[in-house]
Amino acid sequence: KAGVTQTPRYLIKTRGQQVTLSCSPISGHRSVSWYQQTPGQGLQFLFEYFSETQRNKGNFPGRFSGRQFSNSRSEMNVSTLELGDSALYLCASSWTGTGGTGELFFGEGSRLTVL
Amino acid sequence: GENVEQHPSTLSVQEGDSAVIKCTYSDSASNYFPWYKQELGKGPQLIIDIRSNVGEKKDQRIAVTLNKTAKHFSLHITETQPEDSAVYFCAASSPNTGNQFYFGTGTSLTVIP
Numbered sequence: 001k002a003g004v005t006q007t008p009r010y011l012i013k014t015r016g017q018q019v020t021l022s023c024s025p026i027s028g029h030r031s032v033s034w035y036q037q038t039p040g041q042g043l044q045f046l047f048e049y050f051s052e053t054q055r056n057k058g059n060f061p062g063r064f065s066g067r068q069f070s071n072s073r074s075e076m077n078v079s080t081l082e083l084g085d086s087a088l089y090l091c092a093s094s095w096t097g098t099g100g101t102g103e104l105f106f107g108e109g110s111r112l113t114v115l
Numbered sequence: 116g117e118n119v120e121q122h123p124s125t126l127s128v129q130e131g132d133s134a135v136i137k138c139t140y141s142d143s144a145s146n147y148f149p150w151y152k153q154e155l156g157k158g159p160q161l162i163i164d165i166r167s168n169v170g171e172k173k174d175q176r177i178a179v180t181l182n183k184t185a186k187h188f189s190l191h192i193t194e195t196q197p198e199d200s201a202v203y204f205c206a207a208s209s210p211n212t213g214n215q216f217y218f219g220t221g222t223s224l225t226v227i228p
Contacts, residue, residue: 031214035218042220048214050213055214056212106158108158109158
């Protein structure tokens with residue numbers, strides 16, 4: 001069974017640009033979550049999608065957005081990039097349905113550098 | 116919201132010794148506590164988890180304990196091996212927040228051969 005696939009793995013952008021990251025979950029998983037990982041801050045929750053609907057959202061500005069398609073693949077977008085957005089962005093999928101918590105399966109992440 | 120604190124931030128042990136990592140949480144509604152291991156260049160991977168109706172869980176050299184009253188849980192690794200060297204994260208979630216997990220800031224474990 002293929003794992004969670006994230007693309008691109010590495011990217012460099014400049015301030016003010018926007019970026020779109022993609023995530024393909026494990027087949028059969030309908031929940032996709034996004035986390036930002038920075039040194040010293042650990043993993044910070046961005047948002048979660050389930051069946052194309054945003055189910056939860058973390059405390060990030062509106063520049064961070066996402067969506068999920070009918071095949072459960074997800075994208076996240078960051079507009080008007082700032083230096084502080086440099087981070088590893090991790091996508092995680094889960095089989096969990098409504099109201100439950102289950103194991104998160106993480107991809108290897110997309111490392112974004114903002115210059 | 117939930118706040119998860121993790122200690123220590125770095126830990127070095129001799130091969131064969133035990134390692135203990137501790138986490139505390141603030142939300143009494145949290146009921147699921149997984150531990151993730153992250154190796155360099157890879158995403159976190161679940162190594163063990165515990166739910167609030169259980170006080171202890173063991174899987175070979177790894178064990179997790181949970182004290183709901185004190186709101187803390189710990190990861191215990193016995194007979195450490197060099198391949199245990201990695202960053203370990205604790206996390207917590209509650210039924211109120213679905214699949215939203217709150218992570219600790221991580222512990223970098225080094226096992227010295």
